[in-house]
Amino acid sequence: MRAVVQKSFGGPEVLQVAEADKPAPLGGEVLVRVHAAGVNPVDLAVRAGVLPLLGEPPFGVGWDISGVVEAVGPGARFRPGDEVFGMPFFPRAATAYADYVAVPSRQVARKPASLDHVAAASVPLAALTAWQGLVDAAALGEGQRVLIHRAAGGVGHFAIQIAKAHGAHVIALTSAANADFVRELGADEVIDYRTTDFTEAVSGLDAVLDSNSEGERSLSVLRPGGTLVSIMEHWNTELAARVEAEGRRFAGISVEPDYASLEAIAALIDKGLVRPHVSETVPLEEAARAHELVGSGRTRGKVVLTVA
Template sequence: MRAAIQKSFGGPEVLEVTEVAKPELLSGEVLVRVHASSVNPVDVAVRSGAFPLLGQPPFGVGWDISGVVEEAGPGARYEVGEEVFGMPFFPRAATGYAEYVATPSRQVARKPAALSHVEAAALPLAALTAWQGLVDRAGVKAGDRVLIHRAAGGVGHLAVQIAKARGAYVIALASAGKHDYLRELGADEVIDYRTTDFTEAVQDIDIVFDSVADGERSLSVLKPGGVLVSILEHMKPELAAAVQAAGRRFAGVSVEPDYAALEAIAELADAGLLRPTIAESLPLEDAGKAHELVASGQLVGKVVLTVDATE
C-alpha cells in the first residue's frame, strides 16, 4: 500500500509517499481502507522534530481517518463494508496518511451519514479535543458563558459549535476578518484579540477554552468555580496550582481515542449541529504542501488529504 513516511526530521519535504506492507489484523481490530486523512498542527510538530512524540524516524505521522472497513478481526465491533472514522492510537503512531490503517475497533465510530469522508476525516482529533475539554472535563451546559480562544481554528471552530449545541453562550476570540464566519457558526459575541484586551472586555466566564497557552490571563476572567480548559498547558503544574488557589478548576486536556465521544460527535453532525470547515483538500502525494498550509496558521478550518486505496 501507499503511505507517507519520513526517514528523518525536517521540513515538509521529508514526507515521502512510498510502498509499505499493509497492516495485519489482531483480534478486535478492523482494517480501514482510508478515503481521507486530515492534517493537524501536532502532525507538523512531530514531523519537524519540535515535538518528538514518536521517537526517531522512520515513521508515518497522521491520526485522523475516515474510510470503509475492509477486514474485521475476531470480536471487532464493525463488519466489512461499514463506514467509520476516528483517531487511532494517539499519541502512539497510527500512520494515518496511508491507504490502509489497522485499528482497535473501539477507537473508531460509524461515520456521520450527513458528512463526506473528507468532512468526517476533519473531525476526530480536533472535535475530540473540544468534546473532552468542554463536555467531559468542564461539563458545559445550557446558560454557561464560554470564552473560546482561537475560535476560527481547527479545534476552535468545532468548540464553538459543540458549546452552542449544549446551550452555552459563546464568546469567540479571533481576528476581525473571521467574525462573520464565527457568527454563522453560532457565536453570540466576537472579540478581535488584536485590538481588544479580552481581560478588560469580559468577566464572569464559566468556562475558558484555551488553545493558545494564555492560562494566566484566562484565569482572570473566570467566575468563582469556573473552569479553565487548557489543551497546551495541561502539563503545567504551577498553572493548575494557581487556578485551584484562586477558587477555580483546572482541566488539562490531552486528547485520547474515545469511540463513545465520537458517536456523540457523529450525532451532532447528523443533526446538523456540527460541521467542519474544510480549508483545503489535497491528494496524498501533496502531504508536504498540506503541512505547509497548516504550519502557516492562517487557514480557517482543516486541511484534508484524500486517499484512493489500491490493491
C-alpha cells in the same frame, strides 16, 4: 500500499510517499481502507521534532481517518463495508496518511451519514479535543458563558458548535477577518484579539477553552469555580496549582481515542447542529503542501488529504 513517512525531523519536505506492507487486523481490530486523512497542528509538531511523541524517525505521522472497513479481526465490532471514522492510537503512531490502517475497533465510530469521507476525516482529533474539554472536563451546560481562543481554527470551530449545542453562550476570540465565519457557526460575541485585550472585555466566565498558551491571562476572566481548559499547557503543574489556589478549576486536555464521544459528535452532525469546515483538500502525494498550509496559521477549520 502507499504511506507517507519521514526518515528525519525537519520541515514539510521530509514527508515522502513510500511503499509499505499492507497491515493485517489482529483480534478486535479492523482494517480500514482510508479515503481521507485529516491534518492537525500536532502532526506538524511531531514531524519537526518539537513534540517528540514518536521517538526518533523513521515513522509516519497523522491520526485522523475516514474510510471503509475492508477486513476484521476476531471480536471486532464492525463488518466489512462499514464506513467509519476516528483518531486511532493517539498519542502513539497511527501512520494515518496511508492507503490502509489497522485499528482497534473501539477507537473508531460509524461515519456520520450526512458527511462524505473528506468532511468526516476533518472531525475526530479536533472535535474530540473540544468535546473532552468542554463537555467532559468543564461540564458546560445551559446558559453558561465560555470564551474560546483561536475560535476559527480546527478545535475552535468545533468548540463553538459543541458549546452552542449544549446551550452555552459563546464568546469567540479571533481576527476581524474571521468574525463573520465564527458568527455563522453560532458565536454570540466576537472579540478581535488584534485590537482588544480580552481580559478587559469579559469577566465572570464559567469556562475558557485555551488553545493558545494564554492560561495565565485567561485565569483572570473566570468566575470563582470556573474552569480553565488548557490544551497547549496541559502539562503545566505550576499553572494548575495557581488556578486551584485562586478557587478555579484546571483541566489539562490531552485528547484520547473515545468512540462513545465520537458517536455523540456524529449524532450532532447528522442533526445539523455541528458541521465541519474544510478549507483545503490536498492529494496524499502532496502531504508536504498540506503541512505548509496548516503551518501558515491562516486556515479556517481543517486541511484534509484525499487518499482514495
